[in-house]
Amino acid sequence: MSFIKNKSLASQGLEKIKWVQEHMPVLKELQRTLGESKPFRGLRMAVCIHLEAKTAYMALVLQEAGAEVFITGSNPLSTQDDVAAALVHEGIETFAWYNASPEEYAEHLYLTAAKKPHLIIDDGGDLVSLLHKSFPNHLSNIIGGAEETTTGLIRLRAMEKNNILAFPMIAVNDARCKHLFDNRYGTGQSVWDGIMRSTNLIVAGKNVVVAGYGWCGKGVAMRAKGLGAKVTVCEVDPVKALEAYMDGFQVMPLLEAASTGDIFITVTGCSKVITEEHFAVMKDRAILANAGHFDIEIDKESLASLAEGPRRVRHNVDAYTFKDGRRLYLLGEGRLVNLAAADGHPAEIMDMSFSLQILALKYLRENHGRLEKKVLPLPLELDLEVARLKLKGMDISIDSLTTEQKNYLESWEFDIG
Ligand SMILES: NC(=O)c1ccc[n+]([C@@H]2O[C@H](COP(=O)([O-])OP(=O)(O)OC[C@H]3O[C@@H](n4cnc5c(N)ncnc54)[C@H](O)[C@@H]3O)[C@@H](O)[C@H]2O)c1
The missing domain is CATH 3.40.50.1480 (Adenosylhomocysteinase-like)
Structure with a gap:
């Protein structure tokens, strides 16, 4: 049944x-x-x-x-x-x-x-x-x-x-x-679909902070750039951080990025990525979204204990108001935003x-x-x-290797004379 x-x-x-x-x-x-x-x-x-x-x-x-x-x-x-x-x-x-x-x-x-x-x-x-x-x-x-x-x-x-x-x-x-397609291009597009549907705000010109530059993070950052955002990447892996930098993004610790970001997206698979110390310095009306699998990347519990809320202000948007008057908006209850607030x-x-x-x-x-x-x-x-x-x-054809090319690619003795 x-x-x-x-x-x-x-x-x-x-x-x-x-x-x-x-x-x-x-x-x-x-x-x-x-x-x-x-x-x-x-x-x-x-x-x-x-x-x-x-x-x-x-x-x-x-x-x-x-x-x-x-x-x-x-x-x-x-x-x-x-x-x-x-x-x-x-x-x-x-x-x-x-x-x-x-x-x-x-x-x-x-x-x-x-x-x-x-x-x-x-x-x-x-x-x-x-x-x-x-x-x-x-x-x-x-x-x-x-x-x-x-x-x-x-x-x-x-x-x-x-x-x-x-x-x-x-x-x-x-x-x-x-992962080359789903995590990168799928998450890259659908995360923005979820954020745009739930907020109805423009992305161009905004400071977007992406935490995690794995397969999903690359897609999210790439599409943010395409939408005209100024993108900052936060990482813990030095190689991924370098990759993000050479892909043209700003790279810095999350605490540094926290005070300038307009939209934050976590996509690390790790827990407590955005926490109390970050909330404390965020701008009024900053938007928080998660695309990682579980709703553990943005510390919702500490958000609820530090600020008044959640107060539902739009479908999939909850406001948290701090004593100093700043409001932070959490999308899709911190669950993966592309599925909670869009169609995946x-x-x-x-x-x-x-x-x-x-x-x-x-x-x-x-x-x-x-x-x-x-x-x-x-x-x-x-x-x-x-x-x-x-x-x-998709009606796309590609080339295939000739026998000579296959033999070349499988051989180790080269005629250098
Ligand atoms: N929303 C979706 O539809 C969707 C789709 C695929 C995967 N996912 C989920 O998204 C998450 C990431 O997946 P992925 O394939 O990109 O993984 P990945 O392993 O390729 O990348 C994760 C990145 O996050 C970084 N990271 C880990 N902890 C961090 C921290 N505390 N601060 C900053 N960076 C940190 C890692 O160094 C790594 O580069 C997972 O939870 C995965 O299950 C979601």
């Missing part, structure tokens, strides 16, 4: 799914081929990812490929109720609604994990962690899973290090067709990420019993297959 908010929204959700489908040619191709071969026939699949239209389309492809799919969202603010209703309409058991309380979110996750899955798709590691903690009897049943994001991989690698990971997990985030990454980007997910599960299925219970890379050939299909879907 599904747990959703409003079944009557199904037709609206189905329209949303149809829209993204038209922009996801690789998934469409997998739907065609796997819909015929049905590699997941007889398997139960638990999925925990931000529940919006692209995710729903992936779930429908998995269902068509033979799986019995159970799905929940990976963040209380990223579920779209109409999309959840559409999935139920299509026969997928769904446990999620927008704005779930922490208890409801935990219950939705629990109900999904309780379905005794054979295969898993996780985004952030909550599902895998819960299965290990609360369902030890289910673990031997699990063939393996695929993890979508950087933060999830950090958690999985900690489990592997402690020798408790009970099944193989494929690091989809590390595939080139994932563009469909063309998630086309690749979700196709990698499906191919990872197919690989796990085909190699059942042969893989180590570790965090494993996605085989390069599958990464390349997604890139080839994507290029084909």
